[in-house]
Amino acid sequence: MAEEADLDLVVISPNQAPPVAKILNYGKYKYELEKKAKEAKKKQHVVDIKEVKVRYKIDTHDYEVRLKNIRKFITQGNKVKLVVMLRGREMQHSHLAMELAEKFITDLANDPIAVEKKPMIEGRNVTAWFTPQGN
Secondary structure: OOOOOOOEEEEEEOOOOOOEEEEEOHHHHHHHHHHHHHHHHHOOOOOOEEEEEEEOOOOHHHHHHHHHHHHHHHHOOOEEEEEEEOOHHHHHHHHHHHHHHHHHHHHOOOOOEEEEEEEEEEOOEEEEEEEEOOO
């Protein structure tokens, strides 16, 4: 029947009992599958991890800029890693870096932002993770 119609006999699901086959134009079928896969990939959003680095001796304007950047990254649907860097003797004042990270959390409390990981000391840095509220 496929040869008479000048089409191809394509086995759709060979593991069924009996196997399912269709008579169709295989080139067109393959093209449609690729088109659907491309469309599905286009609608996907890949979550990136954005990193915001600060020192604990940050000025108020710089703090506001970093806060704005975190809000922007979260609204784009990305995760944010806040890093408060400590150098040299600043390690003795790690409690100030923890306070700064906590200040970020309190200032972002009214936004649709969830704290994925609370601030903690990792080597010479204090890190905290933020995600969009739904994730």
